Amino acid sequence: MAKEKARDLRTGIALLWGEQDRPTRGPKPSLTPRRIADAAVDLADAEGLAAVSMSKVAAAFDLSAMALYRYVPGKTELVELMVESVLAQVPDLSAVEGGxxxxxxxxxxxxxxxxxxxxxxxxxxxxxxxxxxxxxxxxxxxxxxxxxxxxxxxxxxxxxxxxxxxxxxxxxxxxxxxDQQHDQEWNRLTGELITRHAARFPHLTHAIAHGAFTxxxxxxxxxxxxxxxxxxxxxxxxxxxxxxxxxxxxxxxxxxx
Amino acid sequence: MAKEKARDLRTGIALLWGEQDRPTRGPKPSLTPRRIADAAVDLADAEGLAAVSMSKVAAAFDLSAMALYRYVPGKTELVELMVESVLAQVPDLSAVEGGxxxxxxxxxxxxxxxxxxxxxxxxxxxxxxxxxxxxxxxxxxxxxxxxxxxxxxxxxxxxxxxxxxxxxxxxxxxxxxxDQQHDQEWNRLTGELITRHAARFPHLTHAIAHGAFTxxxxxxxxxxxxxxxxxxxxxxxxxxxxxxxxxxxxxxxxxxx
DNA sequence: ACGCATCTGCTGACGCGATAAACAGTTTAG
DNA sequence: CTAAACTGTTTATCGCGTCAGCAGATGCGT
The missing domain is CATH 1.10.357.10 (Tetracycline Repressor, domain 2)
Structure with missing residues (x-):
């Protein structure tokens, strides 16, 4: 998680700005960085970022995890592509009136x-x-x-x-x-704690009594x-x-x- | 990373509020949750949160990773303990004048x-x-x-x-x-990108020219x-x-x- | 004083993650 | 036609959190 490689930034930028020349030899690529990123976005939307692993993304194309490395240098860059993909709708605010x-x-x-x-x-x-x-x-x-x-x-x-x-x-x-479920549980347990130690947290208790967490x-x-x-x-x-x-x-x- | 267990909250709270009874039988515990958390904090301060693994923390006591599980239910709770440890200096603002x-x-x-x-x-x-x-x-x-x-x-x-x-x-x-190093690199590469595509980002270019990122x-x-x-x-x-x-x-x- | 329930800490194993290396198969430029 | 360039696979390594089972220490109830 904390492994920087110094070349990451440069390669990431090259990828994001489409500055690579896909050569002409060899078999036709079956994928593009873009398609991979979009599949990863779908996966993340459905199951969260933690579910985005190289093999799960590759599975969406019936490929092995390593196949992705032909298109993307590593996971870092894949995530950068996901972000870029999701921000495709660049806002145009010129139509908004009022300053x-x-x-x-x-x-x-x-x-x-x-x-x-x-x-x-x-x-x-x-x-x-x-x-x-x-x-x-x-x-x-x-x-x-x-x-x-x-x-x-x-x-x-x-x-x-x-x-x-x-x-x-x-x-x-x-x-x-x-998360409805988890949140209610949290409110219940934490609320109970505060009530039990009310003397220790007077202002918090007071605020809650007046609806701070409503x-x-x-x-x-x-x-x-x-x-x-x-x-x-x-x-x-x-x-x-x-x-x-x-x-x-x-x-x-x-x-x- | 996204595995909730529903009992986590409850056990976490019990641990944080010291509501457990250490029994009297068996060998003396050589550790406490608190000492473990403090060691983990030192590790995280020195090498980042990513470096806090059960085995690395245990190594600080010359123990094996699994030994920690006698004191702490899992890593989630360990992190909660770390947070609590670091917030030990609860602020007293009553001395601050001026409202x-x-x-x-x-x-x-x-x-x-x-x-x-x-x-x-x-x-x-x-x-x-x-x-x-x-x-x-x-x-x-x-x-x-x-x-x-x-x-x-x-x-x-x-x-x-x-x-x-x-x-x-x-x-x-x-x-x-x-990060001085990484930041300069970022400024250089991203600045160059913006210059190259100035027409596409007119307001950004303008702002930079007027010192926005100074x-x-x-x-x-x-x-x-x-x-x-x-x-x-x-x-x-x-x-x-x-x-x-x-x-x-x-x-x-x-x-x- | 003894025995066993109760602890502590260890080793080994599992599953899952990223990614390196070596290899097999395919396509096209020369 | 051949060799370079390319795609995708298998295998392997390493580190992670955590489960299971075991060895040894300890002290309560007798």
Whole structure:
């Protein structure tokens, strides 16, 4: 899981951007990286990322596991291809009216939908700065397009993008993990624990008594996204008013390190 | 990785809360779950979570892998113990002056520090609603303590907690993944890609030209945390002014589903 | 003081994962 | 037509979590 090979990035990129020349000799290839990735996506959608093993993917084509290595350097690159495949619908936000806020909101919702449709995406993009394909860069471009009208410095636009992308991930995480059965069990057992040790967790107890953990039918993205965008709006207002601030003012934390 | 056993939660909780009776017969146990967890933490700190295998942990005591199963039901529970061990310093925010905002900020910073000291924590708490030990609940209690003075409804306090905890995770993710070597390589290769396909990613190109990806010496938690807390402040202001709003007003997204 | 139930820790085995190596069979360029 | 280039297979290695069964230590009830 932590074996980097240094050449992975380069080979991954080559694969993602289709920069390989399939030669003309020998038998016709029966597969393509794309077809393999799509089969892997189907498998992951149905049984989770953990079920995606070289042999199970190969089995979808009635081939042996090793056959895949003719098309894909290794599993790392296969997962990168899966991500790219799933992001094929690059958002076009130019039709969204109302400026940066509705556009960013729409971007976030589209991203959330992809995560909902492919719960494994979260785990697949979790670690490392991986090789990015054209579709992934397309999503990034769309986000910057939405942020441009804020008039904020590019560095801050980037930070806001990271913030919102992270938010979508967080919310997706909650939704992915959700499991009626398991969740009820968890609520029951943990609730019982807290009640038993109420004196040790007074504020938690108080909050629960006032409905903090009451289930909620609203889309879980609504509330946090509204908060974050309010925060961005506040930054824009302050920047417009003050002429120039770097956005890292003293509000919200003092200690130097 | 995806094998749930239904009894895991219950046994995990029993272990975390020390609700087992070690009997009196037989040889003296040479270990305790706690000592095992601490050894595993040291291993993970040094070589990453992937390096934490039953045999490697056991090797730290010159024992065989199977010996650990006398103390710990399985690896799942071991990881839960590791998390609990690392959260032993439950924050006490009562000394922090200035109301909810500095307190929440402090909570976030402490959490960030733990994540920095134990990069594997992120992966260890990534999945599922796991069994929570007293320390973990302590952190939760501290957060609600900080949120109480906002006067917001408990359900919103909970949502804000989730938002901020997620934010810390996101930032921690960035920091954990960071690797000078690999990052420079990534910047070089990906930058080159974007330049080559500039026409396809106009806004991204524009943002980069204006310094969007320029490295930054500020603590990466500063900016996003300030934005989120500004957003919370806006919610408080609005609630105070309007008397009553449910916090899911129309700002920031309209479509019903 | 003794014996056995109760422990601890060990070895061996299983199944499953990624992937390296060597090989058999196929296709096409020269 | 032949050899290079290519596809797919079998076999093997290594590491993982964990189950089963065994050897030896310990201390309770007698």
């Amino acid at each position: 940066w806020r509705p556009r960013l909101t729409h971007w976030a919702r589209l991203s959330q939908q992809v995560h909902r449709a492919h719960p494994w995406l979260l785990a697949a993009t979790a670690l490392r700065r991986q090789a990015m394909g054209p579709h992934q860069l397309g999503w990034l471009d769309a986000a910057f397009a939405a942020l441009e009208p804020t008039g904020l410095p590019a560095a801050q636009q980037h930070r806001i993008f990271v913030l919102i992308a992270g938010l979508v991930r967080t919310v997706a995480q909650e939704q992915v993990d959700f 289930p909620d039918t609203a889309d879980p993205l609504d509330f946090p996204l509204a908060r974050v965008l309010d925060g961005v709006q506040a930054l824009i207002d302050r920047t417009d008013r003050d002429g120039r601030t770097d956005g890292n003012e003293r509000r919200g934390g003092e200690e130097p390190s | 909810w905002r500095p307190r929440l900020t402090h909570w976030a910073r402490l959490s960030q520090q733990v994540h920095r000291a134990h990069p594997w924590l992120l992966a260890a708490t990534a999945l599922r609603r796991q069994a929570m030990g007293p320390h973990q609940l302590g952190w939760l209690d501290a957060a609600f303590a900080a949120l109480e003075p906002t006067g917001l409804p408990a359900a919103q306090q909970h949502r804000i907690f989730v938002l901020i905890a997620g934010l810390v995770r996101t930032v921690a993710q960035e920091q954990v993944d960071f 490295p930054d010496t500020a603590d990466p938690l500063d900016f996003p945390l300030a934005r989120v807390l500004d957003g919370v402040q806006a919610l408080i202001d609005r609630t105070d002014r309007d008397g009553r709003t449910d916090g899911n007003e129309r700002r920031g997204g309209e479509e019903p589903s």
